[in-house]
Amino acid sequence: MREGEFVCLLGPSGCGKSSVLDLLGGFEAATDGRVAVDGGPVPPPGPDRGIVFQEPLLFPWLTVRDNITFAPRLAGVPASVYGPRAARLVELMGLSGFENHAPYELSGGMRQRVAIARAWISEPRLLLMDEPFGALDAQTRLSMQELLLDAREATGATVLFVTHDIEEALFLADRVLVLTARPGRVAAEIPVPFGRPRRYESLLADPRFGALKRGIVASLRGPAGTAAAGPAHSA
Ligand SMILES: Nc1ncnc2c1ncn2[C@@H]1O[C@H](COP(=O)(O)OP(=O)(O)OP(=O)(O)O)[C@@H](O)[C@H]1O
Numbered sequence: 001m002r003e004g005e006f007v008c009l010l011g012p013s014g015c016g017k018s019s020v021l022d023l024l025g026g027f028e029a030a031t032d033g034r035v036a037v038d039g040g041p042v043p044p045p046g047p048d049r050g051i052v053f054q055e056p057l058l059f060p061w062l063t064v065r066d067n068i069t070f071a072p073r074l075a076g077v078p079a080s081v082y083g084p085r086a087a088r089l090v091e092l093m094g095l096s097g098f099e100n101h102a103p104y105e106l107s108g109g110m111r112q113r114v115a116i117a118r119a120w121i122s123e124p125r126l127l128l129m130d131e132p133f134g135a136l137d138a139q140t141r142l143s144m145q146e147l148l149l150d151a152r153e154a155t156g157a158t159v160l161f162v163t164h165d166i167e168e169a170l171f172l173a174d175r176v177l178v179l180t181a182r183p184g185r186v187a188a189e190i191p192v193p194f195g196r197p198r199r200y201e202s203l204l205a206d207p208r209f210g211a212l213k214r215g216i217v218a219s220l221r222g223p224a225g226t227a228a229a230g231p232a233h234s235a
């Protein structure tokens with residue numbers, strides 16, 4: 001990935017998408033091959049890489065606000081710095097009024113939004129996001145996608161984003177990588193030609209959108225035209 005690039009990973013269930021994120025996040029070591037961040041070995045997990053896991057892993061005993069501010073507090077960042085950022089993220093994520101709630105009091109989609117805010121608060125240069133919007137309704141998902149694009153425009157962060165939703169990949173990415181079934185190999189690399197800022201409605205009206213979507217469906221099905229295990233549909 002190039003610096004500042006937005007790459008989406010698509011591929012059948014179990015092909016290793018989450019594993020790629022774990023490797024880049026420093027949670028797992030490669031048994032073979034080489035994984036590099038900034039041209040060097042992957043450093044231990046740190047605030048330079050924000051990660052949103054497939055399952056929103058929140059600290060059940062901490063409030064929404066304390067979950068969001070966990071990393072900066074651990075790093076000794078002054079409250080005067082992380083406080084206003086947290087307040088802004090709570091508002092952006094539509095969590096106002098839930099700052100002092102515990103995770104079990106939230107819906108699945110709300111928990112996922114807390115996890116996203118927690119990943120964003122340190123303004124990481126590299127964002128690793130694993131199906132972060134999968135649990136959201138269509139309307140909330142669209143506004144979260146727009147938020148992500150805006151946030152990335154503002155920070156210039158590099159984003160690796162896993163999704164099963166082809167339309168989501170085409171809306172967000174500069175480049176889509178389609179992986180084959182396990183062991184995952186890159187089946188297709190699709191540069192996304194749409195400029196930025198993007199509007200979802202304009203994309204839907206663009207004839208290239210349907211063509212790209214058909215191309216991705218074809219590569220997900222594989223060369224034999226057999227449907228690979230896992231969803232090749234778009235929600
Ligand atoms: N070379 C390999 N490539 C991919 N996965 C591998 C490979 N070797 C072992 N695995 C194992 O295969 C599994 C892949 O699971 P992983 O969670 O990464 O899939 P996924 O693509 O995220 O699936 P899902 O879409 O269901 O979330 C893991 O248990 C991983 O350790």
Ligand SMILES: [Mg+2]
Pocket residue numbers: 017018019054130
């Ligand atoms: Mg996964």
